[in-house]
Amino acid sequence: MSISYYLFLILWNSLQTCIFQNLTLKTLFLFGDGNVFIPSLDNFPVLNGIQSENATSYPLTKFPPKLNYLRNVNSFLNTITNIPVSPFLSELRIDSNNIMNQGIDYNNILKDSVGNLKLVVYSVPTAVTIPANFICDYAIDQTGLILVFGSTIMTGRNLGWTVASSNNTVVTTLVPNRKMQVTVNQVITGAPQPFSITLNAALGYVLDTTVAEAGFNVTNIKIQQYNGARALLVVTFSNLNDYFSPTAHLDNFTPDTQMINTADKTIIYPLITNLSSEDEYLGTGSIVKVSGQFGVGYTTLTVVFQEGDLPYTNCVPIVNNLTSTEFYCVLDSVPGTLDGATTTVNVTEDGFWQTFTTQIKTLQTQCNEQTNFCHGHGECNRSSVCICNINQGSYYNNCSKPYPFATSGQVNDQNTTID
Incomplete structure (x- = not known):
């Protein structure tokens, strides 16, 4: 077989x-x-x-x-x-x-x-x-046991299979001889104290170490937004053992160690690093790629191309292309920007906003480049159409050619001419 x-x-x-x-x-x-x-x-x-x-x-x-x-x-x-x-x-x-x-x-x-x-x-x-x-060489890896809410994990060698409960202590075997959970059913406060665990009473195997409590309770968390891109995070917690001075960490930032302290940290969010598009000239329906850091789990996302300080054109995010580092959006009209000028783009995510300035080319830019600014006789509008100056006469072909006009004339009954 x-x-x-x-x-x-x-x-x-x-x-x-x-x-x-x-x-x-x-x-x-x-x-x-x-x-x-x-x-x-x-x-x-x-x-x-x-x-x-x-x-x-x-x-x-x-x-x-x-x-x-x-x-x-x-x-x-x-x-x-x-x-x-x-x-x-x-x-x-x-x-x-x-x-x-x-x-x-x-x-x-x-x-x-x-x-x-x-x-x-x-x-x-x-x-x-x-x-x-024969000597049973037993020991633990830690220099002392640090409890969190009265419990800790003890590792070592030759710790045995079972340890009888004593001294208000319950020892649970996790890995025989190597790993045990120690639960102390009494409040331990102050500096680390001498502590003994009897591994085998008959053979006199007693493990001498120290024990201290380091647990804490989080009592309140509050976040308050300031100026769009800033937020104040307040975390309030209390220690079970006042012997230890706590430290807090936020994105690898560590404030001064105090019993009561406030740590301010400014985080740019969302972070925009680049805007790009496969279209050389942006217009209605153009797809824009926005790169940066946007996190996960956000619920609202808006992108607005501004004209000066005022919103002008929306770029609607494509929902099935959202990631934490990039997303795509579709312009619902031609951005309002002057040739060669910078455009401000505002990205707002769950109420937090950030702006990004960049130079873009629009259909108006394309019109100016292809007609040499309507041949000096008009202006390109946002839809890439030359609007000719009527005070300079009538023009056609992107304001490049004038229509003929008459200054005087006479009627010839035999042959109508215009001079």
Whole structure:
């Protein structure tokens, strides 16, 4: 039987030859024994767990490198195979078997996992001996425990599996021997205080450290807008322990450390860095790209091209093209700007506004360039049309050619002419 790319596999029959894609299998359930695995199970690098039932022996001769649990339950084992378990093994179950406590070399089987392994053997008194001059070298990584609302995470080595509650302290195991949650059911105030946690009362293993409370309550947050692009942010909070002087951070800005303080910071928002368009000359329907920093989650966004200090042309944002760094908008009319002059663009986002000045070319610019300012006999309007000066006579062809006009004339009955 060839098996590929399984994460979980159940084998219900015995005496099968199983050829595996061994790089992906994580969980194996076996019923019966005598199966042959190709490659052998110790060559399965990510195999996490094996459960074997109705078997007379272990399903392996060497432990896979990352095996977390081996459960040989509801079977017919009469001994524990003398194979050193993997250092990664955290659970070895051999309950509901016929094991007799004779000739079992626990010292060899458990030599790499003493203190890490949860061994489940029902009705079998073990005979594991403690090596001479053995010392359990336990320690924590922190120089002291800092509580937040009475709780903290303690990390270290050889901390054990369970720690009895004492001294108004509850210790919960998160990772055996390595990581525990410590909860102190009393208010700790003032400077760090000496603190002891009993890891094992029978062996006298007591962890001496210090403990201090550093939690705080946020009582109020207020933001007030000033002058469009500025905002005053007021955060009020109180400490559980007045021993510590708090510090606050806003966008990497740190104010002076005080018990009561106000930190003012001006942030330009929204930030506009560039305006561009694929159209050389802007007119009604032109698409404008606005680049900058606009954040996320905003609800209103408007763009207005001004003429002087007055709004003149709206640029309507395209909703499905909004990002935190750029968006596109469509002009609903020709921007009002003079040739070569700068145009002010106002971008307003959720009430906060910012302006950006730039030089643009409009259809009026195009008209001036193509007609040389209506050949000196008129002006281009915003729609790129020459309006000729009537006080200079009548012109056509973008004010380049005058219409003929008569200054005097006479009537010839035979041949009408105009002089």
